[in-house]
Amino acid sequence: MSDVLEVALRLLAVLAAFLVLPLLVGQAEHKAMAHMQGRLGPMYAGGFHGWAQLIADGVKFAQKEDIVPAGADRRVFQLAPAVALLPYLVVLIVLPVGPNGFVGQVVDAGLFFVLAVMGVGVLGSLMAGWASANKFSLLGGLRTAAQLMAYELPMLLAAASVAMAAGTLSLPLIVEEFEWWWLPWQAVGGLVFFTAGLAELQRPPFDMPVADSEIIFGAYTEYTGLRFALFLLAEYAGIVVLCLLTTVLFLGGWHGPWSDSLGWLWTLLKGTALAFVVIWLRTSYPRLREDQLQRFAWTVLIPLALAQIALTGVVRVVAQ
Amino acid sequence: MGATHHVAADYFDGYSVVGLVAVVGVLFVAVAFGAGQLLRPTAPTPEKLLTYECGVDPVGEDWAHTQIRYYVYAFLYVIFAIDAIYLFPWATVFAADGFGGTTLVEMFVFIGFLAVGLLYAWKKGVLEWT
Numbered sequence: 001m002s003d004v005l006e007v008a009l010r011l012l013a014v015l016a017a018f019l020v021l022p023l024l025v026g027q028a029e030h031k032a033m034a035h036m037q038g039r040l041g042p043m044y045a046g047g048f049h050g051w052a053q054l055i056a057d058g059v060k061f062a063q064k065e066d067i068v069p070a071g072a073d074r075r076v077f078q079l080a081p082a083v084a085l086l087p088y089l090v091v092l093i094v095l096p097v098g099p100n101g102f103v104g105q106v107v108d109a110g111l112f113f114v115l116a117v118m119g120v121g122v123l124g125s126l127m128a129g130w131a132s133a134n135k136f137s138l139l140g141g142l143r144t145a146a147q148l149m150a151y152e153l154p155m156l157l158a159a160a161s162v163a164m165a166a167g168t169l170s171l172p173l174i175v176e177e178f179e180w181w182w183l184p185w186q187a188v189g190g191l192v193f194f195t196a197g198l199a200e201l202q203r204p205p206f207d208m209p210v211a212d213s214e215i216i217f218g219a220y221t222e223y224t225g226l227r228f229a230l231f232l233l234a235e236y237a238g239i240v241v242l243c244l245l246t247t248v249l250f251l252g253g254w255h256g257p258w259s260d261s262l263g264w265l266w267t268l269l270k271g272t273a274l275a276f277v278v279i280w281l282r283t284s285y286p287r288l289r290e291d292q293l294q295r296f297a298w299t300v301l302i303p304l305a306l307a308q309i310a311l312t313g314v315v316r317v318v319a320q
Numbered sequence: 321m322g323a324t325h326h327v328a329a330d331y332f333d334g335y336s337v338v339g340l341v342a343v344v345g346v347l348f349v350a351v352a353f354g355a356g357q358l359l360r361p362t363a364p365t366p367e368k369l370l371t372y373e374c375g376v377d378p379v380g381e382d383w384a385h386t387q388i389r390y391y392v393y394a395f396l397y398v399i400f401a402i403d404a405i406y407l408f409p410w411a412t413v414f415a416a417d418g419f420g421g422t423t424l425v426e427m428f429v430f431i432g433f434l435a436v437g438l439l440y441a442w443k444k445g446v447l448e449w450t
Contacts (some may be wrong), residue, residue, distance in 0.1 A: 169412060
């Protein structure tokens, strides 16, 4: 009986984190971006510095008419937001937050599982792009596909480097193996991983698939109301997952002073710092052009990732 | 024999919880869509259901022909991705006792193949978008 209760609690905690953390990142983006651009951002909803802005947005989205264009492939169009969103929920449960089993569920091949499931999310954008029967959506969907193919590879290679360093694919074990000197040792891999992850989320400066000045909003052009909100939620859930995963793989997860009792706090702090970087990059860099995007992945990130694998292998074998 | 069964059961136990979280996710989406249906208005007009193209009436076919420039990238991706998948099981054992130098040489052969392939594609102009 207590087992059932425990599993239920874990599921509930993961669902709560999945619904709350993306909103926190979204609100932080509203405010941080505004201040970086000399504005105040939302100030009214909820009273104190507009803290309830995203809740108000959610209420608004839920009341909007749900429009499916007459020419669209109805079922695929309607299911696409769910396909884009759910992989991030599933990934959250295997991410370790603190030591001594502070994780939704330990999965032996966790790293492999996470990378595989995260790849599914992009299918949602592809489904939306194709099913909308809109030229701009189709272009956006095709750009998404091209971007996925270019950036999945450096991400896989950088993750493989961490697996080599730790000698395991289990996420909690990877964090346990972590030593402080991994930071300089895996720095290049970490940068490649984080950058490639940003590109997979189509965040600026890699947001060519949704470039508003060219193709309106890419694959999401025809979406309204709740389904549009779910796509937005997927983007921010993606940021949460990417930041936590980068923390776990490259920044030592829960390691830090008093990690036995405060480990979870370290994971969250490091993840928050990375989320801030994601927001910061959005305000500071112009969008890369499509050919620059492709060239950057194939001629910069992939060679760097291969070099990191060589370095990891040599150090691991020689250091023994 | 009994022990292996036990280990296998433990292994799949983990995935059953992961499966449950997927079920929770599907329920969440179903409830959200169901509640949305109750909350929102429905008042379709032909103009609303028209494909959106910057405000003017759509021109030509909706599923437009488009030049897929990256099918060669797609081939490259498939080749590299399959290679990368094999890295993961290797990564967990390559530094184990008695492997050391041999696996290191193997790794450089492997990376060498990938690097030469990438250089060849680059030289052939495959990595140009336009």
